[in-house]
Amino acid sequence: MRKSLLFTFFVLAALFMTLPMEKAEAAPTLKVGSTVGDVWDLQFRLNILGYYQQKPDGVYGLRTSDAVRRFQTSYGLPPDGVTGPKTWRVLKRISVNQKELDIMAKIIHGEARGESYKGQVAVGAVVMNRVKSPLFPNNVTAVVFEPRAFTAVDDGQYWLTPNSTSYRAAIDAIRGWDPSGGALYYFNPDTATSAWIWSRPQLLKIGKHIFCS
Numbered sequence: 001m002r003k004s005l006l007f008t009f010f011v012l013a014a015l016f017m018t019l020p021m022e023k024a025e026a027a028p029t030l031k032v033g034s035t036v037g038d039v040w041d042l043q044f045r046l047n048i049l050g051y052y053q054q055k056p057d058g059v060y061g062l063r064t065s066d067a068v069r070r071f072q073t074s075y076g077l078p079p080d081g082v083t084g085p086k087t088w089r090v091l092k093r094i095s096v097n098q099k100e101l102d103i104m105a106k107i108i109h110g111e112a113r114g115e116s117y118k119g120q121v122a123v124g125a126v127v128m129n130r131v132k133s134p135l136f137p138n139n140v141t142a143v144v145f146e147p148r149a150f151t152a153v154d155d156g157q158y159w160l161t162p163n164s165t166s167y168r169a170a171i172d173a174i175r176g177w178d179p180s181g182g183a184l185y186y187f188n189p190d191t192a193t194s195a196w197i198w199s200r201p202q203l204l205k206i207g208k209h210i211f212c213s
Contacts (some may be wrong), residue, residue, distance in 0.1 A: 030083040031208035034060040042083055045095040046071060048174055092139075093132065096174055100140040104170035107144050110152030112209070117169060119207040122180040124173030126211070129184055136184075146213075180204070183211035 028038045037062045046052035052067040065081035072079040075090050083091075096104060098129075104124055112123040130143045132135035137143050144150060152158040180186065181203040188208050192198065199213035 011127065020201075028083075028088075031081070032060055032065050036184050039064070041097055042091070043092055044098060048171060050175060054062070085199050094128075094174075096140055097184050099102060101167070101170060101174075103140055103144050104174070105162035105166040106160070106185060107150055107152060108131065108169050108173075108195070109166040110157035110160055111207065112207075113160075113166065115162075115207040115209065118179045119209060120166065120169035120179055121172045122183070122206050123186065124170050124212060125178040125180045126186055128173050129178070129180070129182060133184060165181050182212040183213060184209060185212040187212070 002069075005113045010207075022177065028036065029043060030036070030039055035058060037058070040056050040058045042060075043052050043054075043056035043058070043064060045174040046064070046067045047056060049071065051071045052064065054063060060083075067084055069079045069086065072081075072087060073075075075094075079088055104127060107127060108120050108124050112120045127143055129139060131138060131140055137146060145153060149153065150158070152186075183203050185197060185200055187191065187197045189210055190208065197212070203211045203213055205211070
């Protein structure tokens, strides 16, 4: 019986080794005339960043191509108006899709709805700074839901319905306004109990939050 099980194991292992490995899906290359679903995502991201002024329509026309070209110029990419893997890589690192925008607005509302507008943008900026930092996950969803990263997620305030101000603050943070001074952390000194967070180099204070590197 033991020999039979071992034989079966080695047969299955050998079969597994011969199966073709599934390759990661390559980023789609989009150009004038493309109408696939990824065009909607592209236009949404460019709109959030301020490069595409029209409402997304899913059609890669001359206006989309021009928006891509201006984005590429801003980030040192060949300005050919074609959205290939390199353009996608940069775009996804600094922008968000609709779901991620909603997450940004919720975390800002949950963490800082009683703060000034500048303070709300600063909280959003910390999220974006983490996305861009090698010390944290490289997308908004993973950053926000990293265990014990944000009090609002832990105590449920994240699930409150964000208002229009929270969305505006999220967009301003995504577009690069960073009142936090490049902070990766922040805390409320009146409620913080972690000795570790007090040890972080403090950059500035906005409202009730101290922002740290």
